[in-house]
Amino acid sequence: MSETIELNYGAEEDDFYIQHVKRTEPFERTNHFHGTYEVYYLISGQRTYFIKDRSYLISPGDLVFINKLDLHKTSDVGEPGHERVVINFSDRFLGSDHPLYTPALFAAFQHPSHVFRLKLQDQLFVQHILKRMTQELKEKATGYETYVKLLLMELLLFAGRCSEKQETVSFEHRSPMHKKISEVVRHINDSFHEPLTLAGLSERFYMSPFYLSRAFREVTGFTFVEYVNTTRIKEAQRLLKETNMKIIEIADAVGFENIAHFGRMFKKLARLTPLEYRKLNR
Template identity: 75%
Template structure:
């Protein structure tokens, strides 16, 4: 069972999105990445959150920052059930793609923080929850000037988070266990070498793990199977090339590690829910 409240606002679809979800049953998000920034706030329950190349344990009061195009996925930890609020917003929404009187590097500082996750103290939790409640209320009621107020509330949250990231611990983040550290190394290797032939057996030999143990640990730590993550990384890069270059689709398939165009097409459609040609036409 789940309760979901989703609100949208912006000049273009996807400019701003806030979603409040309460779930009581097991839930794992599918492979996920997008061209907007994401702020995730945990209200109750615990989640394992894989972001870019490592997994974090998220607890109530934790505020999470995911940059544009970063692969991320959440999964259950312990008893199922959680409550969270997610905000997605574009550069355009906060004036980041043009000169803007309120544009400042501090607004996006939390997304560059090495920690990515801030465990807020109670007064800061109340402050953040108050902002989130005001945002949802403004978009729902749409009173005069609500568009401006929503942007101001988001900027207030971003400035608070940027300052918080400056005060946060700057030492290296410790991995939860040696297994987490090893899987993070493997993920970074995949991220850097996705265009090369890549098999579970080959990586298990390279990183001195049995194929069975690597497969199980990879899924447990990241929430992805090995094949899911490799394909996700390759398709994400293929989308970038389709959007930013005039390379032929068959060439993009080769550059992203696919041995034949048919496999590339099937995988792309499964993950992007459209063909490479449809994606290219839609993005231009």
């Protein structure tokens, strides 16, 4: 069997989700983002992890933190096969309204490096917490949901302390192509509200349109147009939730020159119209 699921609890967009999986064949997770926080622990194998605007080479024992709405994807490196645990949780599960909330719980998600390379002793500590979580969710003894939440808090506080001690060491995948595409992605993230074209970026970054298009998709998993539209719609979602701006104003603010095109793209990516999304998130 190419995939063995050791544990699967909940769904990725639920308030709490955890999956422990072993794979023996090539696997690539498509680029995606979600409104939940993600913690990723690699047990064996190697992975390339694209997060926001950078590619990281992930090794066994690495702990990865991905903030909500950050674009990310994983792909194989070298020999196929890997084992990992991934946890997703929402603000409702462990956010600012929780009686034990402290900003320290989310410090790891704010660290400049998304990746924590743990010492052996710290790896064993993390593995112990994940094993306890797995046992609780399988056995479902009295109070198991509360216990799992406490274990998650322990993991997050531990990571927050790691973030205070860890220097901003780069574990980025530093091939020339990855480095160049990271620069392009950072430019898009900073300038998505402006007119952006493949030809314009090719000229700016001294690459042919053909090479940029091919390399961009290889590194990010997106075509150039898909990435620009996704980045713009993410910002539109934020503005719809957090401001009282009119929809036509939001379309213009995020870089769409045509309100009809904005509406089509929003419905395609968010699966709701902008008005429906605003009503659902107010």
